[in-house]
Amino acid sequence: MTKKGLILLLTILMMMGTVLPVFAQGAAEATAPAKEIELRWASIWVGADSKAGPVAAIVEEFNAANAGKIKVVIEPQPDYNAYEQKVRTSLAAGIAPADIFTIKLNPTTAEFYNSNLLMDFSKVFTGSWKSSFEAGSVNQSTIGGKLKSLPFETAILPMWYNMDILAKVGVTKVPQTVDEFWSLMDKLKAAGITATSQMTGDTNAWTSMIWFSHFAVSLGGPDVWSKPFTDPAFVQAAEYIKRMIVNYSTADAIGLGAGGSGGHFLAGRTAVFSNGPWYAGRADLAATPFFKNITIAGLPGFGSTSNYMISRIQANICAAASKDAAREAAIVKFLQFLTSPEKVKSIAQPSGAMFAVKTDAKPANHLQVQFTQLANSVAVSAPDFEAAMGAEATKEFTQQLSALALGKITAQEFTKLVALKINQD
Amino acid sequence: MKSEQNFGTRLLTIVKWFILLFFLLVALLPLVWLFINSFRSNLELQISSFGWPQKWLFSNYIKAMEMASLPRLFLNSVITSASAVALNIIVAAMAGFILSREFFKGRDTIYTVLTAGVLVPIIAFMVPYFSLISRSGIYNTLFALILVYASVNIPVSIFLVTSFMRSIPKELEEAAIIDGCSFTQRFTKIIFPLTQSGLVTAGTFCFIYSWNDFIMAMLLTSSIESRTIQLGIKFFSSQFITDYTTMFAAIILTIIPSVGAYMFLHNKIISGLTAGAVKG
Amino acid sequence: MPRLLFLLPVLVLFIGFFIYPFLFTLGTSLTRWRGIGSMQFNGLKNYTRLLADPTFRLAMKNNLIWALAQGFIQVPLAALVAMILLRQPKGWQTLRTVYFLPNVISTVAIAMMWTALYNVQYGFINEVLVKFFKREPINFLGNPDFALGAVIFQAVIYIGYFMIVILAAGMNIPRELYEAAEIDGASVFQQERYITIPMLRGTLVTTVTLAMAYGIRHFEATYLMTQGGPMHSTTTMGIDLYDKMDALRYSDASTEGVLLIIFGSVMIVVIRKIFGKSDPMSEMAQ
Numbered sequence: 007m008t009k010k011g012l013i014l015l016l017t018i019l020m021m022m023g024t025v026l027p028v029f030a031q032g033a034a035e036a037t038a039p040a041k042e043i044e045l046r047w048a049s050i051w052v053g054a055d056s057k058a059g060p061v062a063a064i065v066e067e068f069n070a071a072n073a074g075k076i077k078v079v080i081e082p083q084p085d086y087n088a089y090e091q092k093v094r095t096s097l098a099a100g101i102a103p104a105d106i107f108t109i110k111l112n113p114t115t116a117e118f119y120n121s122n123l124l125m126d127f128s129k130v131f132t133g134s135w136k137s138s139f140e141a142g143s144v145n146q147s148t149i150g151g152k153l154k155s156l157p158f159e160t161a162i163l164p165m166w167y168n169m170d171i172l173a174k175v176g177v178t179k180v181p182q183t184v185d186e187f188w189s190l191m192d193k194l195k196a197a198g199i200t201a202t203s204q205m206t207g208d209t210n211a212w213t214s215m216i217w218f219s220h221f222a223v224s225l226g227g228p229d230v231w232s233k234p235f236t237d238p239a240f241v242q243a244a245e246y247i248k249r250m251i252v253n254y255s256t257a258d259a260i261g262l263g264a265g266g267s268g269g270h271f272l273a274g275r276t277a278v279f280s281n282g283p284w285y286a287g288r289a290d291l292a293a294t295p296f297f298k299n300i301t302i303a304g305l306p307g308f309g310s311t312s313n314y315m316i317s318r319i320q321a322n323i324c325a326a327a328s329k330d331a332a333r334e335a336a337i338v339k340f341l342q343f344l345t346s347p348e349k350v351k352s353i354a355q356p357s358g359a360m361f362a363v364k365t366d367a368k369p370a371n372h373l374q375v376q377f378t379q380l381a382n383s384v385a386v387s388a389p390d391f392e393a394a395m396g397a398e399a400t401k402e403f404t405q406q407l408s409a410l411a412l413g414k415i416t417a418q419e420f421t422k423l424v425a426l427k428i429n430q431d
Numbered sequence: 432m433k434s435e436q437n438f439g440t441r442l443l444t445i446v447k448w449f450i451l452l453f454f455l456l457v458a459l460l461p462l463v464w465l466f467i468n469s470f471r472s473n474l475e476l477q478i479s480s481f482g483w484p485q486k487w488l489f490s491n492y493i494k495a496m497e498m499a500s501l502p503r504l505f506l507n508s509v510i511t512s513a514s515a516v517a518l519n520i521i522v523a524a525m526a527g528f529i530l531s532r533e534f535f536k537g538r539d540t541i542y543t544v545l546t547a548g549v550l551v552p553i554i555a556f557m558v559p560y561f562s563l564i565s566r567s568g569i570y571n572t573l574f575a576l577i578l579v580y581a582s583v584n585i586p587v588s589i590f591l592v593t594s595f596m597r598s599i600p601k602e603l604e605e606a607a608i609i610d611g612c613s614f615t616q617r618f619t620k621i622i623f624p625l626t627q628s629g630l631v632t633a634g635t636f637c638f639i640y641s642w643n644d645f646i647m648a649m650l651l652t653s654s655i656e657s658r659t660i661q662l663g664i665k666f667f668s669s670q671f672i673t674d675y676t677t678m679f680a681a682i683i684l685t686i687i688p689s690v691g692a693y694m695f696l697h698n699k700i701i702s703g704l705t706a707g708a709v710k711g
Numbered sequence: 712m713p714r715l716l717f718l719l720p721v722l723v724l725f726i727g728f729f730i731y732p733f734l735f736t737l738g739t740s741l742t743r744w745r746g747i748g749s750m751q752f753n754g755l756k757n758y759t760r761l762l763a764d765p766t767f768r769l770a771m772k773n774n775l776i777w778a779l780a781q782g783f784i785q786v787p788l789a790a791l792v793a794m795i796l797l798r799q800p801k802g803w804q805t806l807r808t809v810y811f812l813p814n815v816i817s818t819v820a821i822a823m824m825w826t827a828l829y830n831v832q833y834g835f836i837n838e839v840l841v842k843f844f845k846r847e848p849i850n851f852l853g854n855p856d857f858a859l860g861a862v863i864f865q866a867v868i869y870i871g872y873f874m875i876v877i878l879a880a881g882m883n884i885p886r887e888l889y890e891a892a893e894i895d896g897a898s899v900f901q902q903e904r905y906i907t908i909p910m911l912r913g914t915l916v917t918t919v920t921l922a923m924a925y926g927i928r929h930f931e932a933t934y935l936m937t938q939g940g941p942m943h944s945t946t947t948m949g950i951d952l953y954d955k956m957d958a959l960r961y962s963d964a965s966t967e968g969v970l971l972i973i974f975g976s977v978m979i980v981v982i983r984k985i986f987g988k989s990d991p992m993s994e995m996a997q
Contacts, residue, residue, distance in 0.1 A: 046653065055669035081653040084665040088649045091557070091956070095650060098746035098961055099562040104653070117959050121747045206853070209938050209957075258831045261853030261941050265673075266830075269477035284671035290474035398958035401938075408853070408941030443899065447795055451806060454792055457868045458810050464824045465816060480827030481835060526721035529714050545721070548729050549924040550975035552949045555968030558746075558961070559732035582728035585721055587921065591876060594917040598883060614713050628879040635875060639814050664817065675823075682817050689815045694808050697875070 043336045045078045048104035050089055050321070052082035056287045056357035057159075064352065068343050076336045078106075097121055102326030105337060111147060111155055111322045114396035118324070119154045125325040128153040130338050138347055143319055143362035146389075155322035156341065157362035161282040162381045163216045163316040163390055169299040171199060171277040180303040187306050191254045194277055203276040204247075204255035205262040206411055210392050211404040212264040214247060216280040217305075218403075219316045219390040221246045225309030228386045231394035235425035236418075239309065244410060244417035246308065251411040260408050282320070286373035287358045302376035304384065315384040318393040319362060395428055402427040469679035476675055491680040498681070500655045501663055505685065508660040511573050512641040515580035519588055519637045520630050522581070527592035527626075528618050532604065542593065548586030557650060564651050571653045579651065580641040588633040595629025596622055631696055642689055660685050733972070740965035747959070757966040767967065770948045771974060773859060777947065778926030778978060780863045782919045789873035790915060794903055796874075797881040807878065811871035822935035825865040826852060852937050855944035862933050862945055873918050880914035881907065916986045920979055927975040948974070 047065070051057040065078050081104060083089040090110070096103035102123045109115050118124060131153055136144065143157035167180050172190065175197050181187040194201040204214045222230050226239030233239065251259050256270055271279035272294060291297060304315055323345075325337045343349060347365045354360065354367035358374030360381065369375055381387075392400045403424050410420045468476055469491055471484040495501070530542045560579065569575040599622065607621050623630075645661040652658045664685065667678040740757055742750035761767050792810065796803045813821060828834050831850035840846045851861040884907065892902050908915075930949030933939065939946035939954070948971045955964035 048653065050670055053666040053669050054672050054674045056672070058669075079654075082655075082666070083649075084662060085645075085649065085668050086670040088646065088665070091646075092650050094746055094956065094959060095557045095561050098558045099565065101561070101565050114957075114959055117745050117747050207938065207940060256832060257848070258833075258850060258853065260850060261858070261937065263826070265477065266826075272474060273478035282671070288672060290472065290477060293472075293474055396958070398954070398960070401954055401958075404938070405940050405943050408855070412855070412941070414855075414942065447800065450792065451795060451800070454788075454810055454868070454870060455806060458813050458871065461813055461816055461821045461824050465820050479833060480824070480830075481833070522720040522724065525717040529717045533714060535714065541718070541722075545725060547972070547976055547979070548725065549921060550927055550972050550979070551729065551733070552928040552930060552952060552968060552971055554930065554949065554956070555736055555952055555964065555971075556728075556732035557956075559735040560728070562735075563727065563731065578724070579728065582724040585725055586729075589721070590917060590921060594913055595880065595883075597913060598880070618717070628882055632876050632879045636872075642815070643817065661817070679820065682820055686812075686815050690808070690812065693811060693815065697804075697807065 042074055043076050043333055045076060045105040045333075045336060045340060047078055047080050047106040048083050048089070048093075048108075049080045049106075050083045050086060050108060052080065053084050056284065057353050057359055060353040060356055064344055064349050068340055072339075076340065078340055097123060105326050105333075106340070107324050108158070108321040109155060109324055110393075111157075111319055112393050112396045114398065116149055116396075119149045119152055121154075123327055124154040125327040125334060125337065126152050126154055127156060127325075127338075131156070135342055135345075138345070138363055140362050140364060146319060147322055155324045156345065157319045158323050158345065159319070159321040160360045160362050161284070161318055161320045162360065162377065162384075162387070163219070163280060163282050163318065164302050164304055164377070164380055165220075166271065166279040166281065166285075167301045167303060168271070168274065168277050168279075168296050169301055170296040171274065174199065180301055181306055183306050184308055195254060200256050200270070200276045201254035201278060202250055203267040203270045203279045204251045204259040205264065205267040206251065206259060206404060206408040207261045207263040207266070209397075209404060210400045211407050213267045213280045214251065214259075214407060215391050215400070215403065216316060217250060218243055218247045218407075219388075220280075220305045221308050222391070223314055223316060223388045224305065224307050224311045227309075227311050228314065228388040231389065231391075235428050236421045240421045241417045242309075244420045247407070248410050248417065251407075252413075260411050283358055283360050283374060283377045286371055286377060291373075292371075298372070300373060302373060302380055304380070311386065313385040315380065315387040316390045317381070317387040318389050398430070399424060399428045465679050466683060468676055469683050471676050473674060473676050488676070491677045492684070494674075494677045495667075495681040495684060498663060498666060500658075501660075501681070501684075503655055504658055504660045504663040505688075507573060507656075507658060508642060508685075509688075511576045511580065511659055512638050514573075514577045515584075515641045516634045516637045518577060518581040519584050520634050523585060523588035523592050523633060524623060524626070524630055525618070527589055527596050528622050530589065531593040531596035532617075532622060542589070546586050546590050549590060551586075553583055554646065557646075560647070561650055570651060571657050573657050575651045576641075576644075576648060576657070576659065579647050580637065580644065583647075584633075584637040584640055587636050591633040591636070592626065592629055595626045595632075599625050635693065635696065638689075638692070736965040736968050738965075739962050740969050742962050744962040745959045746956075746961040750962070753962065757962055758970070761963065761966050761970065766943050766946060767948070767951060767970075769943055770946045770951045773945065774927050774929060774947050774949075774971075774974070775978075776859065777863060777929045778923040780867050781922040781926040782982075785867040785870060786873050786915070786919050786922045788867070789870040789918070790877050790911070792870055793874045793877035793881055794907055796878060797884075797907070798899075807875070810874055813869045814871050818931050819935060821865075822932055826936050828865075829861055853941055855942045858937055858941060858945045862936055865936075866929075866932055873922060876918050876921075877911060877914060880911055884910045916982075919986075920982055923978060923982065924975060927978060928971065 049061065051061040062080065065080055069077050083092070093103045093107060093109060097118060100123070109118060128148070128151065139157065143160060144153070147153060147155055147157045169178070171194070172178070175190070175193040177190055177193065181190050191201045204217070205211055206214060221243035222240055225242050226233060226237060230237070230239055256262070256276065258266065268279070268281065268285065270276045272290060274294065274296060285291065304313070306312065307314075323341060325334075325341065328334050345363050347363055350361045350363040351365040351367045354365055355369060358369040358371055358377070360377065369378065391403060395403075406415065406420050406423045409415045410417065415423070464481075467483065468480075470487045470489070471482075472488060475482065475485060526545070530538060564570050564575045564579070569578070603625070604617055604621055607617055612620060643661065644659075645665060648659045648662055652662075664678055664681045667674040667681065739750065741753060741755070743753045744750040796807055828836050829851035831837055831848050831853065834851075836851070837848040841848055849857055851857045888906050889902055892906060897905070928949055929947050930953065933945050933947060934950055934953065937945045939950040948967055952964045952967040952971070955961075955967060
């Protein structure tokens with residue numbers, strides 16, 4: 007080895023050395039405070055999210071009240087898809103993604119319940135803490151006697167009617183019967199107005215998936231998802247959704263994403279749209295001329311079930327299991343604080359979001375008020391296709407929905423193809 | 432004859448400029464689109480993706496800049512990308528030198544295996560990467576990102592660097608050996624300087640990857656101190672709502688420096704080296 | 712000894728970030744593993760199942776189309792532009808920078824723009840089609856007959872990436888060669904044909920190989936524009952692999968990853984055989 011070679015190697019080492027302080031800095035941070043328990047929360051309620059402000063305030067209040075003992079640190083998680091990927095990658099690597107994090111509970115993510123990395127709340131989730139939650143959501147989140155995630159944010163997925171457009175064809179109220187519904191669709195079509203914002207793009211064909219879920223639940227009852235997917239209720243629902251896409255939607259519905267579907271409604275180009283409560287808080291929606299004249303309602307009963315609603319738990323809170331009892335106690339203490347009706351109300355009121363914790367929140371926005379009223383008035387509710395069937399089935403649903411709308415397959419074939427993915431072991 | 436030739440030359444010039452302008456248009460389109468939309472409201476964008484702003488909203492830029500952590504994230508990106516490029520180029524040049532200018536048993540196998548790395552879909556390696564980084568205790572550090580970016584780009588860099596190194600005439604090196612150049616000197620005095628344009632190209636690839644990467648940065652970091660600008664841009668995108676036009680403003684703000692770096696590298700370094708380029 | 716020292720850093724990083732993850736992927740591909748809990752040995756069952764899966768076969772075909780389009784449309788276009796720029800026309804340095812610009816813009820924004828351009832109702836391309844060609848509008852991304860072509864088109868016209876490689880190599884060609892050819896009365900085409908192309912042969916093979924490798928592992932732009940739809944028509948192995956991870960089918964995702972690498976390696980070997988003569992490796996060995 008020559009002198010020059012040594013010099014070169016030294017230069018490289020020095021280069022790495024300049025980089026190392028960055029590494030050292032990060033390491034030092036993690037070990038600095040001694041006694042205090044630091045809880046890291048991988049939070050999706052940050053940035054542009056309407057719950058970001060109230061959530062940050064709650065954390066601040068908790069940290070102030072527990073100064074020197076517990077400190078909750080929010081790790082902001084932008085871009086929801088990437089966040090989900092991080093959670094599953096981390097769990098697959100055998101490491102909890104953070105002390106506190108959220109998941110969307112469905113048959114796919116239910117797999118997480120098999121992980122020892124997640125804390126089981128069933129022992130501590132009792133008494134008044136438990137009774138402040140809606141029992142249905144708690145049941146849905148309890149799998150095999152274990153409660154490895156607490157139901158938190160919920161949503162109903164109703165229809166949005168632009169009454170200004172309906173008025174153009176002489177309709178002044180939301181259709182109450184199937185006949186009224188089809189007659190509205192035909193009147194709009196005859197008047198050259200696109201009736202609905204359907205879509206078959208993205209990973210879940212979101213707005214059309216909501217429509218399909220409405221049809222299916224009405225036709226097959228609230229426990230329709232436990233039936234085989236080739237059930238006549240699903241075939242009929244597939245016929246209906248095809249009719250909606252082909253006859254009563256925008257020309258770009260096939261392949262369209264949720265942004266495009268919502269864009270049509272925001273532009274006043276479509277009369278009926280479907281989405282959850284979060285859409286009600288959008289600034290761009292409030293800026294539309296028809297904002298005041300939107301009615302939130304369900305669909306008439308296409309089958310034997312009427313006065314139903316599609317609902318889902320949108321976020322469940324998980325925590326990392328720890329051998330250190332003090333740490334787990336600190337997590338429980340924070341979660342009790344966060345999910346107390348008073349704190350949940352402080353998030354629900356300004357954001358219009360809905361929660362599994364019962365509160366008397368009164369959102370300011372008239373659409374959010376309609377959401378709350380509708381949720382309280384329906385007789386039964388059932389989850390949507392995605393929440394009931396998981397990620398894989400939803401992707402196949404989306405792909406084959408295009409085929410169905412293009413007339414490449416029949417409704418029967420559609421249900422068979424999707425059933426293949428549902429039944430895959 | 433003469434006029435025919437003139438016609439031919441003129442036609443050639445027209446075709447040449449048609450091609451150049453076509454690709455100019457193609458390349459400028461997204462930039463112009465992004466720039467115009469960064470002044471529009473989200474409602475306008477949702478209603479129609481093409482169109483002038485009803486009112487030029489500079490507020491999008493103010494909102495983008497108000498995101499307090501932007502300077503820090505930007506600095507992190509600069510440190511990460513620059514270090515990753517430096518690390519990547521130095522190690523790839525050293526290996527490329529051996530793989531292109533030396534002959535020994537197993538060399539071709541090493542070269543083939545290294546370059547086969549360009550086939551790897553990095554998303555398939557997320558679990559082992561996360562595992563490796565977390566267990567070696569460098570999770571949530573810039574160092575982790577530097578290491579990953581420099582390593583992920585090794586196959587491409589080896590590919591490009593060896594390809595450039597092979598084109599250097601053997602005679603140059605042979606002459607150097609006769610002049611008494613040592614092994615290391617052959618690398619530092621001859622091969623390294625002569626392949627600078629190749630190194631800059633490989634460095635550009637590595638830089639673009641490091642600067643644009645979102646997936647690894649999201650996976651391997653968790654706090655502002657060690658996150659990069661791409662996470663800052665995505666900060667305008669949450670579960671239910673994406674503030675696209677502000678995000679566009681942030682993108683415009685962040686591409687300015689990367690374009691600057693690119694122009695510096697290519698116009699100063701490459702052009703400086705190539706006094707001998709063709710005139711036509 | 713110095714040889715080993717020069718190779719060592721690359722080998723260490725490569726083992727850490729390629730060999731180890733590959734072995735992990737290979738290992739999990741032989742198991743049943745949903746990312747959580749223990750793995751059960753499953754032999755080659757994942758492979759036989761995946762190879763029989765029509766979506767995977769379609770993905771393989773699509774990746775091959777991607778690889779061919781990138782290697783034999785994108786690279787030649789890049790070479791053409793690079794050859795024009797090598798003659799340093801007015802403003803060539805600016806053009807070089809501008810052509811490269813799309814690569815520094817986030818892919819998300821570019822995908823959004825193209826999705827909008829292709830829209831059947833409001834897209835600019837359909838407006839042109841209807842107004843100037845009197846054609847029926849086409850739902851490019853919603854029609855399985857057009858979707859793959861549409862996504863590939865918007866990718867191959869961005870030539871900047873490969874152009875800079877060819878440009879950098881072209882600048883190393885000695886100017887004297889062209890001067891001599893000029894004196895001999897060689898036309899521009901002859902100069903390109905007999906000087907530039909042969910001199911750039913090694914670089915072109917490298918670039919084509921690289922472009923095809925990118926085609927084989929293609930993922931991002933399609934995922935952002937169509938998520939593999941409609942009717943799986945634009946799906947690629949990368950998308951299928953991602954979807955499998957999304958469904959917590961990690962062992963299936965690993966299987967697909969391994970098959971992708973094998974498939975890609977076979978393709979590269981074939982390319983090397985075809986361009987065998989110009990493979991610089993074999994030249995060197997002689």
